[in-house]
Amino acid sequence: MLDLGTSFLASVERDPDALAIVDGEMRLSYRQWYDKISALAAALRETGLRRGDHVLTAMQNRWENASLHWACQFLGLVVTPLNWRAKADEIDFGIEDADAKAVYYEASTEEAVRLSRLAQDLPQFSAEALADIMKGKAPDVVPVADAADWSLMLYTSGTTSKPKGVPRRHRAERAGAVAHVAQNLYRHGERTLGVMPLYHTMGVRSLIASSLIGGTFVCLPRFDVAKALDLIEEEKITNLYLVPTLYHDLVHHEAFSPERVASVTKLGYAGASMTDGLLKRLDQTFRPELFVNHYGSSEIYTFTIEQTATAKPGSAGRAGINQTIRVVKLGSRNPDERAAVGEEGEIIALMKSDEAFEGYWKRPDADAKALHGGWYFTGDTGFVDQDGDFFVTGRADDMIITGGENVSPVEVESCLSLHEGVAEVAVVGLPDERWGKIVVAFVKRRGDVTAEDLDRHCRDSGLANFRRPRRIVFVEAIPKSPVGKLLRRLLVAGEYTAERIPEHQ
16 A cells, blocks of 8 residues: 555656646646645754654645645654634644644634644744745655554544544555545546545545546635635536535525536535435536445544435445445444344444554543444444445434434434425434423524424324424524534524424324
8 A cells, every 4th residue: 555645646747737736826736736745845854843743733725734734644744633713722632632743824723823832832834834935946755654654633523522533544544535536436637626624534535535536626725605616617626525514505505506516527425414305406406427425434434335325315325345334233332233124223334444543542431432343333323224225314322212212313304304494404302301302303494484384294294203393493503513514412502492383192
């Protein structure tokens, strides 16, 4: 397996004149980009950074950030990216946890870095400083890392505890990118909208996969619908790989039209389930050659792939090319205790995968919870149907148990999403003295739809009575993470005025 520096160098030699990266007025071929990466790598060495050192980054998807990522791969430095919205205490945590040796930031994170106690003892470089460095000249950088070196350490989102570091080796990073190319049927020279953040596995995968095919990575520093539409149209983007929320915002924007996105032939999504309503809207609007549902994680890039997402709505397909997947009984830690066909259980993935991590960074407690018998226990619930296809029903912690019955929020959300008066929807379980928990739907509506209208829709759709929401809450917005993941916990913790619907058994 190639290390990533050698992999990039192979791309330069294969396609030296192909357009590699676009960021505003900056347009670089692979050879031109390699020259700038070489200059940056030389400067990194001069700061005293050595193979195996962690460097903390807090930048948006700009060409300087992408260049830094590649320079680190050549030198064997471990990129440790944080959300560019990180606060000072989060930067302190990252520096301490990773034992970072340098910090890289931009204007949006300058104040947080300035207020960070630990950052003051480290070399600091702004994006502007990186751009200035890359105006210089240096000999072609030669890869010093090998495939077994650490490449990247992502942090998983912390909800009730500190984030967990997910260190990944060069070989796992490249294997994930190769799988991404194969599973999305990318052709040579594809043009990718680089909007999924480079602190997220989807963003990093898009960056590396683009290099493998001599493709163009078009930077969109932060998601802006109007700007995204402009770039898709102007740069003739050929594939989109986004979370469902961003797709939703695209097709519902006033400036959207099918003509503006006509260059896009492949759609891919990951990071969350997509409602049936949005799936249908995207298929009718884009009419893509390929519509991929990718199910995976920061820990193991691919679990399953469904390449015809609209053929069986909700299906996550089957195991990816580097993976074996099972569903085990809920609560079991025995990978051989499989759930029956159609029985909901916990989804587990084989750790032998080329795309897998090897354990959390300095978190034996997290390893003890997630790693059993050579398998990674995802914490996701799902089942396998009679055809052998996987369905993800949610997180084990999100399952609603009402009156002794298990209700998957995803199933209820998909049902409600098909009503024309529903723009967005999130379903949670809220405490109830009689039922334990009741199903509550939070709806961002379109038009004058009422709670009674939505209850009638659920009933007419054949949704079982115990799955029908007992309350409807109309809200102005559905809370989401910076990468568009639904934040159910904020709905559970919040105080809302609900529109009650008729009591049903």
